[in-house]
Amino acid sequence: MFAALYLLYAVRVLHIRSGLVGVLIGAGAIGAVLGSLVTKPLAARIGAGWAYAAGCLLYAAPLVLWPLAHGAMPLVLAMLFAAEFVSGFGLMVLDITIGVIFAAIIPDTLRSRVTGAFQAVNYGTRPLGALLGGLLGSVLGLRPALWVATLGGVAGFALLLPTPLPRYRLPAVDGPARA
Numbered sequence: 001m002f003a004a005l006y007l008l009y010a011v012r013v014l015h016i017r018s019g020l021v022g023v024l025i026g027a028g029a030i031g032a033v034l035g036s037l038v039t040k041p042l043a044a045r046i047g048a049g050w051a052y053a054a055g056c057l058l059y060a061a062p063l064v065l066w067p068l069a070h071g072a073m074p075l076v077l078a079m080l081f082a083a084e085f086v087s088g089f090g091l092m093v094l095d096i097t098i099g100v101i102f103a104a105i106i107p108d109t110l111r112s113r114v115t116g117a118f119q120a121v122n123y124g125t126r127p128l129g130a131l132l133g134g135l136l137g138s139v140l141g142l143r144p145a146l147w148v149a150t151l152g153g154v155a156g157f158a159l160l161l162p163t164p165l166p167r168y169r170l171p172a173v174d175g176p177a178r179a
Helices: 002-013 018-046 048-068 071-105 111-141 140-158
Strands: none
Touching: 002 018, 002 048, 002 111, 002 140, 018 048, 018 071, 048 071, 048 140, 071 111, 111 140
8 A cells, every 4th residue: 555655645745856756765775775784683682573573563663754744845855764764674674584484484395385375465465455545545635545554554563463473483503503
């Protein structure tokens, strides 16, 4: 939902020029690079499960700054830069740690099927989210639809907390350390 809405919101509501939108997207990429560099030590310190959960929160929660953004353009840009940077960081943390968890717990004989099913759900729901975002954006307006999208992402994080996933720790490895 968010991906279908935020560019329209940036240009039509916040009146951000295309070059500055590119800078904001670049902030997410810089955050992702930093996230990729710190994921291994973070997961080693707090556990892969908590690193994944933290990544989910850091990916979703900063995006609430998009519908919150208003006021002077420098303030708006600072808010959105921070949102994109931290969200990109969180995305890389969650993506790397779930890959490591999958590698550790899914037997080799099932890995391709589980990965295929995971990707079908992950990528298959995106067009539905985009359609829902477009529908809500048309009916409610872009800002309210962004609130639904961003708070929905934070609620997804909350659903992880009562599961065993946050407390998952990678098994000890004999020989060279794994990622």
